[in-house]
Amino acid sequence: xxxxxxxxxxxxxxxxxxxxxxxxxxxxxxxxxxxxxxxxxxxxxxxxxxxxxxxxxxxxxxxxxxxxxxxxxxxxxxxxxxxxxxxxxxxxxxxxxxxxxxxxxxxxxxxxxxxxxxxxxxxxxxxxxxxxxxxxxxxxxxxxxxxxxxxxxxxxxxxxxxxxxxxxxxxxxxxxxxxxxxxxxxxxxxxxxxxxxxxxxxxxxxxxxxxxxxxxxxxxxxxxxxxxxxxxxxxxxxxxxxx
Amino acid sequence: xxxxxxxxxxxxxxxxxxxxxxxxxxxxxxxxxxxxxxxxxxxxxxxxxxxxxxxxxxxxxxxxxxxxxxxxxxxxxxxxxxxxxxxxxxxxxxxxxxxxxxxxxxxxxxxxxxxxxxxxxxxxxxxxxxxxxxxxxxxxxxxxxxxxxxxxxxxxxxxxxxxxxxxxxxxxxxxxxxxxxxxxxxxxxxxxxxxxxxxxxxxxxxxxxxxxxxxxxxxxxxxxxxxxxxxxxxxxxxxxxxxxxxx
Numbered sequence: 404x405x406x407x408x409x410x411x412x413x414x415x416x417x418x419x420x421x422x423x424x425x426x427x428x429x430x431x432x433x434x435x436x437x438x439x440x441x442x443x444x445x446x447x448x449x450x451x452x453x454x455x456x457x458x459x460x461x462x463x464x465x466x467x468x469x470x471x472x473x474x475x476x477x478x479x480x481x482x483x484x485x486x487x488x489x490x491x492x493x494x495x496x497x498x499x500x501x502x503x504x505x506x507x508x509x510x511x512x513x514x515x516x517x518x519x520x521x522x523x524x525x526x527x528x529x530x531x532x533x534x535x536x537x538x539x540x541x542x543x544x545x546x547x548x549x550x551x552x553x554x555x556x557x558x559x560x561x562x563x564x565x566x567x568x569x570x571x572x573x574x575x576x577x578x579x580x581x582x583x584x585x586x587x588x589x590x591x592x593x594x595x596x597x598x599x600x601x602x603x604x605x606x607x608x609x610x611x612x613x614x615x616x617x618x619x620x621x622x623x624x625x626x627x628x629x630x631x632x633x634x635x636x637x638x639x640x641x642x643x644x645x646x
Numbered sequence: 647x648x649x650x651x652x653x654x655x656x657x658x659x660x661x662x663x664x665x666x667x668x669x670x671x672x673x674x675x676x677x678x679x680x681x682x683x684x685x686x687x688x689x690x691x692x693x694x695x696x697x698x699x700x701x702x703x704x705x706x707x708x709x710x711x712x713x714x715x716x717x718x719x720x721x722x723x724x725x726x727x728x729x730x731x732x733x734x735x736x737x738x739x740x741x742x743x744x745x746x747x748x749x750x751x752x753x754x755x756x757x758x759x760x761x762x763x764x765x766x767x768x769x770x771x772x773x774x775x776x777x778x779x780x781x782x783x784x785x786x787x788x789x790x791x792x793x794x795x796x797x798x799x800x801x802x803x804x805x806x807x808x809x810x811x812x813x814x815x816x817x818x819x820x821x822x823x824x825x826x827x828x829x830x831x832x833x834x835x836x837x838x839x840x841x842x843x844x845x846x847x848x849x850x851x852x853x854x855x856x857x858x859x860x861x862x863x864x865x866x867x868x869x870x871x872x873x874x875x876x877x878x879x880x881x882x883x884x885x886x887x888x889x890x891x892x893x
Binding site for chain 1: 721726728740752
């Protein structure tokens with residue numbers, strides 16, 4: 404292989420700056436999308452666990468649509484198709500006046516896609532809480548909203564911390580798809596460095612290291628969350644049950 | 647209706663799809679009365695008790711608590727439920743809350759008591775059942791008997807007009823049954839209105855004013871405790887008693 408290595412490009416101006424901007428953009432769209440996904444995903448997941456058959460099936464439909472259509476296609480749909488099919492004013496506003504349209508669109512697409520996956524986890528977590536908990540909470544006079552907020556969700560979230568961790572890891576990796584609608588996140592910046600300097604190996608190595616570092620930090624953080632929410636006397640908290 | 651009728655169940659019927667689990671069950675419990683429901687498993691005892699505070703829905707009949715008719719949904723139904731304490735077979739303490747938080751949850755969020763008020767009341771009740779030192783531990787750190795006593799305290803903290811017990815000792819190791827029954831017996835002596843589903847016939851003899859015998863979703867017999875044990879009216883109750891008292 405005839406490749407002349409030059410690791411120095413990574414610390415040269417402006418390429419080092421591009422990597423920093425890319426990392427910042429990746430963090431920004433991932434975290435914004437994660438917030439959307441957690442809020443909407445929790446709401447949909449809670450409603451999906453309801454006893455009402457109609458509510459259940461409507462939430463099931465939402466989950467099916469956003470979970471089963473490829474993320475790349477969803478990005479394209481939100482960016483190219485939705486502004487065209489929305490009636491008059493709204494469509495025009497999206498095309499002409501929406502600030503940073505590619506960034507906003509990528510956040511919404513990534514957020515809604517991930518919300519469907521988080522909804523499934525929340526719903527499964529709630530189902531995993533013993534039936535009697537709901538019964539005891541209702542018997543004490545709590546309203547349905549209070550039953551979820553005070554009794555079911557705190558237990559469900561503890562159950563789903565491990566799968567939730569991989570979902571958060573995935574959202575950082577999936578954010579790279581935003582490059583297809585023109586967001587200059589980490590992968591896009593790396594590609595740009597490659598096309599400007601022809602030092603692709605160095606650029607993509609740098610991106611790899613940065614993605615892995617983010618993943619490790621998230622994993623570490625979530626382990627902390629797991630430890631912090633573990634209940635004394637339960638096995639998951641590392642403390643044996645004592646009688 | 648007289649003032650002393652605390653719980654009145656009138657022709658209650660319930661089915662799961664095709665399967666009818668309760669048929670025309672009627673029962674009136676007076677204030678301060680202790681009623682024990684017994685019967686073979688699958689006879690609908692638990693379902694019947696759960697219908698009384700509306701956590702199980704029923705298709706037909708009416709439940710009246712302290713003169714107010716019970717519905718299933720909305721704030722009114724929740725308010726009604728708050729007035730009846732319920733103790734479950736599997737305790738159902740909230741595992742993510744400490745003992746004190748378990749007891750104070752409903753008083754704070756349903757009765758809108760201040761935290762200080764709720765905690766003071768909780769500590770008083772914990773003291774009574776001998777578990778004052780356990781207020782800051784989590785349910786998983788307690789024995790079954792301790793958990794069930796906490797569950798009773800949690801129900802009492804709502805100052806209920808009546809208490810329902812759904813097989814409160816069935817999930818307990820034999821050596822822990824006594825401590826739970828002792829608390830229940832004391833409650834009965836203090837004049838709490840109670841409906842208890844249990845197989846503990848010793849407790850029934852000591853505490854119950856009246857016995858209810860259920861089989862296959864129907865109330866077969868209601869009788870004064872002493873008479874029920876000495877000479878039950880129905881053949882089915884006699885058979886049941888001979889089996890359960892034999893050992």
